[in-house]
Amino acid sequence: MTESDASLVARVRMGDSAAFEVLLRRHFRAAYLVALARVGERADAEDVCQEAFLRSWESILECRDPSRFCAWLIRIVRNTALNRREYLDVRATESFDDLMPYASASRTDHRTDQEELRATLQRALAQLPVTQREVVLLHDLEGLAHGEVAARLDISVLMSRRHLSDARKRLRVILGDYLTLMPDHD
Protein backbone atom coordinates (compact mmCIF):
# COMPACT_ATOMS: atom_id res chain seq x y z
CA MET A 1 0.00 0.00 0.00
CA THR A 2 1.27 3.47 -0.89
CA GLU A 3 2.17 5.62 2.08
CA SER A 4 0.27 8.91 2.16
CA ASP A 5 1.93 12.28 1.71
CA ALA A 6 0.89 13.27 5.22
CA SER A 7 2.61 10.25 6.71
CA LEU A 8 5.76 10.84 4.68
CA VAL A 9 5.83 14.50 5.69
CA ALA A 10 5.59 13.45 9.34
CA ARG A 11 8.64 11.24 8.83
CA VAL A 12 10.50 14.03 7.03
CA ARG A 13 9.87 16.26 10.04
CA MET A 14 11.71 13.69 12.13
CA GLY A 15 14.68 14.01 9.78
CA ASP A 16 13.94 10.97 7.61
CA SER A 17 15.58 11.77 4.27
CA ALA A 18 14.42 8.49 2.70
CA ALA A 19 10.81 9.61 3.16
CA PHE A 20 11.73 12.92 1.55
CA GLU A 21 13.12 11.13 -1.48
CA VAL A 22 9.86 9.19 -1.85
CA LEU A 23 7.93 12.48 -1.82
CA LEU A 24 10.24 14.03 -4.40
CA ARG A 25 9.96 11.05 -6.75
CA ARG A 26 6.19 11.08 -6.38
CA HIS A 27 5.82 14.76 -7.28
CA PHE A 28 8.84 15.35 -9.48
CA ARG A 29 6.99 15.43 -12.80
CA ALA A 30 4.42 18.01 -11.68
CA ALA A 31 7.12 20.15 -10.08
CA TYR A 32 9.34 19.92 -13.15
CA LEU A 33 6.52 20.82 -15.56
CA VAL A 34 5.56 23.86 -13.52
CA ALA A 35 9.21 24.92 -13.45
CA LEU A 36 9.47 24.35 -17.20
CA ALA A 37 6.32 26.42 -17.78
CA ARG A 38 7.96 29.27 -15.90
CA VAL A 39 11.57 29.20 -17.11
CA GLY A 40 11.25 27.56 -20.54
CA GLU A 41 14.46 25.53 -20.69
CA ARG A 42 14.99 22.00 -19.40
CA ALA A 43 18.30 22.72 -17.70
CA ASP A 44 16.86 25.77 -15.94
CA ALA A 45 13.80 23.79 -14.89
CA GLU A 46 16.08 21.15 -13.36
CA ASP A 47 18.00 23.83 -11.47
CA VAL A 48 14.76 25.34 -10.21
CA CYS A 49 13.53 21.95 -9.00
CA GLN A 50 16.80 21.23 -7.25
CA GLU A 51 16.78 24.55 -5.42
CA ALA A 52 13.08 24.33 -4.58
CA PHE A 53 13.44 20.78 -3.23
CA LEU A 54 16.24 21.86 -0.92
CA ARG A 55 14.14 24.80 0.25
CA SER A 56 11.21 22.50 0.94
CA TRP A 57 13.43 20.26 3.09
CA GLU A 58 14.58 23.29 5.09
CA SER A 59 11.07 24.64 5.60
CA ILE A 60 9.11 21.41 5.95
CA LEU A 61 7.76 22.58 9.33
CA GLU A 62 5.97 25.37 7.46
CA CYS A 63 3.90 22.88 5.46
CA ARG A 64 0.64 23.47 7.32
CA ASP A 65 -1.40 20.79 5.58
CA PRO A 66 0.84 17.76 4.96
CA SER A 67 -1.92 16.03 3.00
CA ARG A 68 -1.51 18.84 0.45
CA PHE A 69 2.26 18.58 0.30
CA CYS A 70 2.32 18.68 -3.51
CA ALA A 71 0.46 22.01 -3.67
CA TRP A 72 2.86 23.42 -1.09
CA LEU A 73 5.87 22.12 -3.01
CA ILE A 74 4.55 23.55 -6.27
CA ARG A 75 4.20 26.94 -4.58
CA ILE A 76 7.89 26.82 -3.65
CA VAL A 77 8.77 25.74 -7.20
CA ARG A 78 6.79 28.67 -8.65
CA ASN A 79 8.49 31.19 -6.37
CA THR A 80 11.91 29.74 -7.10
CA ALA A 81 11.16 29.79 -10.83
CA LEU A 82 10.06 33.40 -10.59
CA ASN A 83 13.40 34.35 -9.07
CA ARG A 84 15.21 32.29 -11.68
CA ARG A 85 13.23 33.93 -14.48
CA GLU A 86 14.19 37.37 -13.24
CA TYR A 87 17.83 36.32 -13.08
CA LEU A 88 17.67 34.86 -16.60
CA ASP A 89 16.04 37.99 -17.96
CA VAL A 90 18.83 40.10 -16.55
CA ARG A 91 21.45 37.71 -17.85
CA ALA A 92 19.84 37.57 -21.31
CA THR A 93 20.38 41.28 -21.75
CA GLU A 94 24.08 40.71 -21.19
CA SER A 95 24.35 37.49 -23.19
CA PHE A 96 26.78 37.16 -26.07
CA ASP A 97 24.27 34.91 -27.83
CA ASP A 98 22.21 37.98 -28.65
CA LEU A 99 25.22 39.51 -30.33
CA MET A 100 26.44 36.30 -32.00
CA PRO A 101 23.56 34.61 -33.84
CA TYR A 102 26.02 32.28 -35.60
CA ALA A 103 26.83 30.55 -32.34
CA SER A 104 23.18 29.70 -31.73
CA ALA A 105 22.66 28.61 -35.32
CA SER A 106 25.56 26.20 -35.25
CA ARG A 107 24.15 24.55 -32.16
CA THR A 108 20.82 23.92 -33.85
CA ASP A 109 22.49 22.24 -36.84
CA HIS A 110 23.26 19.21 -34.71
CA ARG A 111 19.87 18.89 -33.12
CA THR A 112 18.08 15.60 -33.40
CA ASP A 113 14.48 15.44 -34.47
CA GLN A 114 13.47 14.98 -30.87
CA GLU A 115 15.36 18.09 -29.80
CA GLU A 116 13.89 20.05 -32.67
CA LEU A 117 10.38 18.98 -31.70
CA ARG A 118 11.05 19.91 -28.11
CA ALA A 119 12.39 23.31 -29.11
CA THR A 120 9.34 23.94 -31.29
CA LEU A 121 6.98 23.06 -28.45
CA GLN A 122 8.92 25.23 -26.04
CA ARG A 123 8.75 28.17 -28.43
CA ALA A 124 5.01 27.65 -28.84
CA LEU A 125 4.44 27.41 -25.11
CA ALA A 126 6.48 30.55 -24.55
CA GLN A 127 3.81 32.49 -26.43
CA LEU A 128 1.15 31.54 -23.87
CA PRO A 129 0.55 33.31 -20.55
CA VAL A 130 2.36 31.49 -17.77
CA THR A 131 -0.74 30.07 -16.04
CA GLN A 132 -1.99 28.67 -19.34
CA ARG A 133 1.38 26.98 -19.79
CA GLU A 134 1.15 25.43 -16.35
CA VAL A 135 -2.41 24.24 -16.85
CA VAL A 136 -1.85 22.74 -20.27
CA LEU A 137 1.28 20.90 -19.14
CA LEU A 138 -0.27 19.56 -15.95
CA HIS A 139 -3.52 18.56 -17.63
CA ASP A 140 -2.53 17.42 -21.10
CA LEU A 141 0.92 16.08 -20.34
CA GLU A 142 0.86 15.05 -16.69
CA GLY A 143 -2.72 13.85 -16.96
CA LEU A 144 -4.08 15.61 -13.88
CA ALA A 145 -7.81 16.31 -13.62
CA HIS A 146 -8.98 19.90 -13.39
CA GLY A 147 -9.56 19.57 -9.66
CA GLU A 148 -5.98 18.44 -9.14
CA VAL A 149 -4.59 21.16 -11.41
CA ALA A 150 -6.64 23.78 -9.57
CA ALA A 151 -5.43 22.57 -6.18
CA ARG A 152 -1.79 22.61 -7.22
CA LEU A 153 -1.93 26.03 -8.84
CA ASP A 154 -4.23 27.73 -6.32
CA ILE A 155 -6.85 28.56 -8.94
CA SER A 156 -10.49 27.54 -9.30
CA VAL A 157 -11.59 24.55 -11.35
CA LEU A 158 -13.47 26.92 -13.61
CA MET A 159 -10.31 28.92 -14.29
CA SER A 160 -8.39 25.72 -14.92
CA ARG A 161 -10.90 24.73 -17.60
CA ARG A 162 -10.83 28.16 -19.14
CA HIS A 163 -7.03 28.35 -19.19
CA LEU A 164 -6.86 24.91 -20.80
CA SER A 165 -9.37 25.79 -23.47
CA ASP A 166 -7.56 29.04 -24.30
CA ALA A 167 -4.16 27.35 -24.26
CA ARG A 168 -5.26 24.59 -26.63
CA LYS A 169 -6.78 27.04 -29.08
CA ARG A 170 -3.65 29.15 -29.05
CA LEU A 171 -1.36 26.14 -29.47
CA ARG A 172 -3.38 24.91 -32.42
CA VAL A 173 -2.95 28.27 -34.09
CA ILE A 174 0.78 28.46 -33.33
CA LEU A 175 1.67 24.87 -34.14
CA GLY A 176 -0.73 24.30 -37.00
CA ASP A 177 -0.02 20.94 -38.62
CA TYR A 178 3.51 20.83 -37.32
CA LEU A 179 2.95 18.07 -34.81
CA THR A 180 1.18 15.79 -37.25
CA LEU A 181 4.21 15.92 -39.55
CA MET A 182 6.73 15.05 -36.89
CA PRO A 183 8.02 11.48 -36.50
CA ASP A 184 6.78 9.44 -33.59
CA HIS A 185 8.85 10.31 -30.53
CA ASP A 186 8.03 7.41 -28.23
Place this chain on the structure above:
Amino acid sequence: MTDSRTPPQDGRADLRALAPSQPQADRVIGAVMAGLAARSQGVARSRPDALEIVGRSLPPAWIAAAAVLLTAVSLAVLARRGPADSTSAGETVAMWATQEHVPTNAELLGAFQGYER
Protein backbone atom coordinates in the same frame (compact mmCIF):
# COMPACT_ATOMS: atom_id res chain seq x y z
CA MET B 1 0.13 6.76 -25.73
CA THR B 2 -1.18 8.58 -28.76
CA ASP B 3 0.53 8.47 -32.10
CA SER B 4 1.85 11.94 -32.81
CA ARG B 5 1.27 11.43 -36.56
CA THR B 6 -2.48 11.52 -36.05
CA PRO B 7 -4.19 14.74 -35.02
CA PRO B 8 -5.23 14.69 -31.36
CA GLN B 9 -8.89 13.75 -31.00
CA ASP B 10 -9.83 16.31 -28.34
CA GLY B 11 -7.87 19.27 -29.69
CA ARG B 12 -4.89 18.85 -27.43
CA ALA B 13 -1.35 19.16 -28.71
CA ASP B 14 0.99 16.25 -28.20
CA LEU B 15 3.39 17.58 -25.62
CA ARG B 16 5.14 14.34 -24.70
CA ALA B 17 8.48 15.60 -25.96
CA LEU B 18 8.51 18.00 -23.03
CA ALA B 19 8.02 15.32 -20.37
CA PRO B 20 10.95 14.80 -18.01
CA SER B 21 12.85 11.58 -18.50
CA GLN B 22 13.71 9.12 -15.75
CA PRO B 23 17.43 10.03 -15.93
CA GLN B 24 16.44 13.67 -15.42
CA ALA B 25 14.47 12.78 -12.32
CA ASP B 26 17.33 10.63 -11.03
CA ARG B 27 19.83 13.41 -11.68
CA VAL B 28 17.85 16.14 -9.91
CA ILE B 29 16.69 14.06 -6.96
CA GLY B 30 20.12 12.45 -6.63
CA ALA B 31 21.74 15.88 -6.45
CA VAL B 32 19.26 17.01 -3.80
CA MET B 33 19.80 13.92 -1.66
CA ALA B 34 23.58 14.22 -2.02
CA GLY B 35 23.32 17.87 -1.00
CA LEU B 36 21.32 16.96 2.08
CA ALA B 37 23.80 14.25 3.03
CA ALA B 38 26.78 16.58 2.60
CA ARG B 39 25.01 19.28 4.54
CA SER B 40 24.20 17.01 7.48
CA GLN B 41 27.80 15.77 7.61
CA GLY B 42 29.09 19.33 7.45
CA VAL B 43 26.80 20.40 10.26
CA ALA B 44 27.92 17.47 12.39
CA ARG B 45 31.56 18.34 11.80
CA SER B 46 31.25 22.06 12.23
CA ARG B 47 28.93 22.21 15.23
CA PRO B 48 31.03 22.00 18.44
CA ASP B 49 29.07 21.82 21.66
CA ALA B 50 28.95 24.73 24.06
CA LEU B 51 31.56 23.31 26.43
CA GLU B 52 33.95 22.80 23.54
CA ILE B 53 33.60 26.43 22.48
CA VAL B 54 34.21 27.66 26.03
CA GLY B 55 37.10 25.26 26.45
CA ARG B 56 38.79 26.50 23.29
CA SER B 57 38.42 30.18 23.99
CA LEU B 58 39.22 30.46 27.72
CA PRO B 59 42.24 29.39 29.82
CA PRO B 60 41.48 26.61 32.36
CA ALA B 61 41.93 28.90 35.38
CA TRP B 62 39.21 31.20 34.09
CA ILE B 63 36.89 28.28 33.56
CA ALA B 64 37.46 27.06 37.12
CA ALA B 65 36.90 30.54 38.51
CA ALA B 66 33.75 31.00 36.45
CA ALA B 67 32.39 27.65 37.58
CA VAL B 68 33.05 28.45 41.23
CA LEU B 69 31.55 31.92 40.95
CA LEU B 70 28.49 30.55 39.24
CA THR B 71 28.09 27.99 41.99
CA ALA B 72 28.65 30.63 44.65
CA VAL B 73 26.06 32.97 43.22
CA SER B 74 23.54 30.17 42.84
CA LEU B 75 24.09 28.96 46.35
CA ALA B 76 24.01 32.46 47.77
CA VAL B 77 20.60 32.96 46.21
CA LEU B 78 19.43 29.66 47.60
CA ALA B 79 20.93 30.45 50.99
CA ARG B 80 18.86 33.61 51.24
CA ARG B 81 15.74 31.56 50.94
CA GLY B 82 16.95 28.83 53.29
CA PRO B 83 17.32 28.67 57.08
CA ALA B 84 19.86 30.67 59.05
CA ASP B 85 22.46 27.95 59.39
CA SER B 86 23.06 27.98 55.60
CA THR B 87 25.12 31.17 56.01
CA SER B 88 28.15 29.10 56.89
CA ALA B 89 27.81 27.22 53.62
CA GLY B 90 27.75 30.51 51.75
CA GLU B 91 30.91 31.59 53.49
CA THR B 92 32.59 28.34 52.61
CA VAL B 93 31.69 28.78 48.96
CA ALA B 94 32.84 32.39 48.99
CA MET B 95 36.14 31.20 50.41
CA TRP B 96 36.45 28.63 47.63
CA ALA B 97 35.77 31.37 45.10
CA THR B 98 38.50 33.63 46.42
CA GLN B 99 40.92 30.71 46.45
CA GLU B 100 39.81 29.58 42.97
CA HIS B 101 39.20 26.20 44.47
CA VAL B 102 36.92 23.83 42.59
CA PRO B 103 34.98 21.88 45.22
CA THR B 104 34.52 18.16 44.93
CA ASN B 105 31.11 16.56 45.26
CA ALA B 106 32.02 15.44 48.75
CA GLU B 107 32.99 18.97 49.80
CA LEU B 108 29.77 20.36 48.42
CA LEU B 109 27.72 17.73 50.22
CA GLY B 110 29.66 18.42 53.41
CA ALA B 111 29.17 22.17 53.17
CA PHE B 112 25.46 21.91 52.48
CA GLN B 113 24.82 18.87 54.62
CA GLY B 114 23.24 16.75 51.96
CA TYR B 115 21.00 17.27 48.98
CA GLU B 116 18.13 18.89 50.77
CA ARG B 117 19.64 22.37 50.85
